[in-house]
Amino acid sequence: MDGTLETRYTKLVKPFLKQILITLLALWLVASLTQSLVAEPPFPTLPIAAFWLTIFHTLVKPFLKILILPLNVVTLGLIGWLVNLGLLYLVTLLVPGLALVPFNLTLGELSLYFSPLIAAFLTALLIELTRRFFHWLLT
Numbered sequence: 001m002d003g004t005l006e007t008r009y010t011k012l013v014k015p016f017l018k019q020i021l022i023t024l025l026a027l028w029l030v031a032s033l034t035q036s037l038v039a040e041p042p043f044p045t046l047p048i049a050a051f052w053l054t055i056f057h058t059l060v061k062p063f064l065k066i067l068i069l070p071l072n073v074v075t076l077g078l079i080g081w082l083v084n085l086g087l088l089y090l091v092t093l094l095v096p097g098l099a100l101v102p103f104n105l106t107l108g109e110l111s112l113y114f115s116p117l118i119a120a121f122l123t124a125l126l127i128e129l130t131r132r133f134f135h136w137l138l139t
Contacts, residue, residue: 016054016058018138019054019057019058019135020047020050020051020054021050022131022134022135022138023050023053023054023057023127023131024046024047024050025130025134026127026130026131026134027039027046027049027050027053027127028042028046029130030123030126030127030130031046034103034122034123034126035101035103035104036100036101036102036103036114036119036120036122036123037098037099037100037101037123037127038098038099038100038101039097039098040097041097044097045095045096045097045098046098048095049091049092049095049098052091052094052095053087053088053091053127056087056090056091057087060087061083061087064083064086065080065083068080068082068083081121081124081125081128084124084125084127084128085120085121085124087124088100088120088123088124088127089120100116100119100120100123101116101119102114102115102116102118102119103119
């Protein structure tokens with residue numbers, strides 16, 4: 001009986017906790033390096049956001065991917081990034097203290113303003129790429 005419970009724990013809970021930690025690391029890194037993701041205060045906000053984002057990526061994202069499959073095929077996968085944007089936006093609605101904000105990027109004399117939608121899209125893209133990198137690194 002104990003071997004069965006340990007096997008279930010190993011197969012279900014450990015990978016889920018690992019995904020939460022990877023998402024937490026990705027959120028922290030993106031929030032630290034960019035101005036577009038604001039978490040105030042960072043300690044309770046980022047772990048809660050990582051939990052919800054992992055839940056949504058695990059349970060909701062597969063169904064959304066199936067629903068938008070025809071559009072995903074036509075756009076060669078580019079519309080799939082909008083799913084990540086939607087999930088991140090949903091997390092910002094659920095977690096108080098987490099916000100996506102527009103920002104300016106200054107490169108020498110060139111100053112670029114990113115609107116809220118573009119900033120949110122770039123933030124979702126950075127978070128997903130960071131999550132995938134750390135998942136690849138740790139598996």
